[in-house]
Amino acid sequence: TTRDLTPDRLDLPADFAWGVATAAYQIEGAVAEGGRGPSIWDTFVREPGRIFHGETADVTVDHYHRWADDLDLMAELGIPAYRLSLSWARLQPTGRGALNPEGVAFYRALLEGCHARGIQPYVTLYHWDLPQALQDEGGWPARETAYRFGEYAALVADALGDLAEHWITINEPVCASFLSYSWGMQAPGHTDDTEATRAAHHLLLAHGLALAAFRERRPAVKLGITNLISNLNPASDSEADAAATRIADIRFNRIFLEPVYHGSYGEDVARVFGMHGITVDETDDGLVRRGDLAVISAPTDFAGVNHYTNTLIAADPESPTGTRMTQVEPTPTTFDWSDTPDALRDVLLRVSREFTPLPLYVTENGATFADYPTHDGRVHDPERVHYLAGYTRACADAVAAGADVRGYFAWSFLDNFEWSWGYSMRFGLVYVDYPSLARIPKDSAYWYRDFIAAQTAEADKARVTDAAAAV
Numbered sequence: 001t002t003r004d005l006t007p008d009r010l011d012l013p014a015d016f017a018w019g020v021a022t023a024a025y026q027i028e029g030a031v032a033e034g035g036r037g038p039s040i041w042d043t044f045v046r047e048p049g050r051i052f053h054g055e056t057a058d059v060t061v062d063h064y065h066r067w068a069d070d071l072d073l074m075a076e077l078g079i080p081a082y083r084l085s086l087s088w089a090r091l092q093p094t095g096r097g098a099l100n101p102e103g104v105a106f107y108r109a110l111l112e113g114c115h116a117r118g119i120q121p122y123v124t125l126y127h128w129d130l131p132q133a134l135q136d137e138g139g140w141p142a143r144e145t146a147y148r149f150g151e152y153a154a155l156v157a158d159a160l161g162d163l164a165e166h167w168i169t170i171n172e173p174v175c176a177s178f179l180s181y182s183w184g185m186q187a188p189g190h191t192d193d194t195e196a197t198r199a200a201h202h203l204l205l206a207h208g209l210a211l212a213a214f215r216e217r218r219p220a221v222k223l224g225i226t227n228l229i230s231n232l233n234p235a236s237d238s239e240a241d242a243a244a245t246r247i248a249d250i251r252f253n254r255i256f257l258e259p260v261y262h263g264s265y266g267e268d269v270a271r272v273f274g275m276h277g278i279t280v281d282e283t284d285d286g287l288v289r290r291g292d293l294a295v296i297s298a299p300t301d302f303a304g305v306n307h308y309t310n311t312l313i314a315a316d317p318e319s320p321t322g323t324r325m326t327q328v329e330p331t332p333t334t335f336d337w338s339d340t341p342d343a344l345r346d347v348l349l350r351v352s353r354e355f356t357p358l359p360l361y362v363t364e365n366g367a368t369f370a371d372y373p374t375h376d377g378r379v380h381d382p383e384r385v386h387y388l389a390g391y392t393r394a395c396a397d398a399v400a401a402g403a404d405v406r407g408y409f410a411w412s413f414l415d416n417f418e419w420s421w422g423y424s425m426r427f428g429l430v431y432v433d434y435p436s437l438a439r440i441p442k443d444s445a446y447w448y449r450d451f452i453a454a455q456t457a458e459a460d461k462a463r464v465t466d467a468a469a470a471v
């Protein structure tokens, strides 16, 4: 199908936050500079066979040294909002004790640099880079890690809490628990379901403790947690496929949504925990302690939704998980993920109808395509333009259908270290030429610039002019 991709004005409020997103470990590099301590990812990338081509993120796109140029480029593209994450190991090298002053200085300069350019920062406290010292003491399967995170959050609230209005506690607890401790795909690369389930609860507890720490110190800021929410549907109308879909939905989505927004693990989630011999009844010595759910479900100000996949689920007794998953067509991306924007609309509507009436932010959405520079110094990525045009419109469709969506952040600003895929998967609107590290905006970056300008034509013109004058 052809679609007119000329950006036009969507029916959304003028203050809708259009942004781009990144994460510290994927872009900063400088892993042994500025007093930073090692994180579980520094360890993981050094283990043979973990990362495509054995690549590391020791340098990645060198944002630690190039941040000012990167923010200049963001301002030139007229991008009004930027979601970034703080490296826990840069701020608190061993995961306990006073903050590292060089780390604080780096992030203060970065956040002040956003404001100087008229860019609103949205800050994530944890995007997977646990200090190695805390993994050595048990990592997320250990309850103490949640308390360390609460202390870290309190120190960050004091040191940096004046520099952003929106704070996200944890990015995608499903990845930091199941992908990391059960599926072995992400650091620390363990394959133990019980560990993963314990990690899941402790990540939620860590969210709640960080929320309380910020509330006490920074009553004016807006807080939320970001969950990865896949659109899951049965592959057929058979009862077996419907049952398999319900189980997948519990494992991927409901484990993390119910405790935060409903204040309890529901019966279905309890059954899945039970498969690992774990009870979710609150007790004095079990995984879920008395009072945990009150901490986890304390009110937030918004809900973060990361959305990538649109999955059909079939029961498959032959497979170890009992399910077979395929993505809904078309799947033009290098990861074989879909370009089906109605999935984003459906996920947003589901979260708002089933889980929370809070404002929603799409804190990540994007795709990877095999795109390469052409000889004219431009990078043509028509598939990404098509993807962005559809998924931004899906936000307006969700609002029209009743969801309170307030922002959309494209993943990612720059090509970067795509975790276990190393540099082989490019999600950026801006191309990075390895190893020169030159930044070249792709056609999608220019499309997004024009799209954003079209959303806020008058207000935006004034803002871009101010920012250009300030640079």
Ligand code: PNW
Pocket (backbone or CB within 6 Å): 023, 171, 172, 175, 228, 230, 306, 308, 309, 364, 411, 418, 419, 427
């Ligand atoms: C997100 N899935 O992770 C992360 O937040 C980013 O750091 C990452 O670079 C980006 O997506 C692209 O992969 C995901 O299994 C992990 O559907 C898993 C899935 C999707 C996104």
